[in-house]
Amino acid sequence: MTRKILQMAVLIGSVTATGWLLADSHKHGESKSLPQVSNAKWAAECSSCHTLYHPGLLPERSWSKIMSGLDRHFGENAGLDPLAQKEIAEFLVANSADHAQNRRSAKIAQSTPAQSTPLRISETPWFVRKHDEVRNDVWKRPKIGSPANCTACHNGADKGDFAEARIKIPR
Ligand code: HEC
Numbered sequence: 001m002t003r004k005i006l007q008m009a010v011l012i013g014s015v016t017a018t019g020w021l022l023a024d025s026h027k028h029g030e031s032k033s034l035p036q037v038s039n040a041k042w043a044a045e046c047s048s049c050h051t052l053y054h055p056g057l058l059p060e061r062s063w064s065k066i067m068s069g070l071d072r073h074f075g076e077n078a079g080l081d082p083l084a085q086k087e088i089a090e091f092l093v094a095n096s097a098d099h100a101q102n103r104r105s106a107k108i109a110q111s112t113p114a115q116s117t118p119l120r121i122s123e124t125p126w127f128v129r130k131h132d133e134v135r136n137d138v139w140k141r142p143k144i145g146s147p148a149n150c151t152a153c154h155n156g157a158d159k160g161d162f163a164e165a166r167i168k169i170p171r
């Protein structure tokens with residue numbers, strides 16, 4: 001009898017503690033942002049034409065395919081010298097959605113069908129679901145242009161920050 005009561009007390013105690021932990025991480029939004037990552041070559045070479053896309057937004061196979069076709073990259077030649085290409089590819093793979101230890105990357109990795117290798121973040125099922133409330137004509141506004149222009153609406157996108165509170169859609 002006393003043992004049962006003790007077990008109950010332990011159970012209630014741990015449930016309460018978990019509740020506090022969840023409330024705390026939610027409050028700071030930490031569970032939702034991507035971890036800080038950095039590589040000087042990546043930051044320099046992959047930000048001149050568009051948002052610096054966080055590696056945790058695509059699975060390893062996608063980055064590998066993108067990095068092996070840079071001379072024909074979405075209609076542009078983004079080719080690099082072999083050393084820079086290798087260093088950036090390794091950095092992207094190491095921090096890709098299937099290797100990163102965070103909830104958002106895990107969700108992206110899980111929701112991307114194993115037989116598909118998306119070359120665009122904006123075409124992953126995860127992205128489409130998260131943005132289903134953005135109307136078609138909104139993507140085409142002059143200040144946005146395309147779904148690939150993350151920083152148009154997410155101020156901190158190039159740092160992996162997509163907090164809802166900081167989303168601002170340009171008119
Ligand atoms: C010479 C310009 C240029 C450079 C340099 C460049 N890109 Fe791109 N990239 C583009 C264009 C253009 C698009 C298509 C953008 C659009 O649809 O609005 C694109 C699209 C992408 C997309 C898909 C975005 C989406 O979700 O729709 C990824 C991922 C990407 N680039 C990764 C990279 C990486 C990694 C590097 C560095 C190795 C890089 N890019 C360097 C021009 C460039």
Ligand code: HEC
Binds near residue numbers: 144
């Ligand atoms: C037209 C503006 C716009 C553009 C461009 C845009 N987003 Fe979003 N994004 C939104 C809106 C609106 C939401 C929905 C927020 C909500 O659910 O309340 C959202 C949600 C998100 C979320 C989920 C936030 C959360 O807390 O659940 C992520 C992550 C995200 N976007 C990443 C991206 C990435 C990566 C790109 C570029 C490849 C991008 N977005 C481009 C407007 C945009």
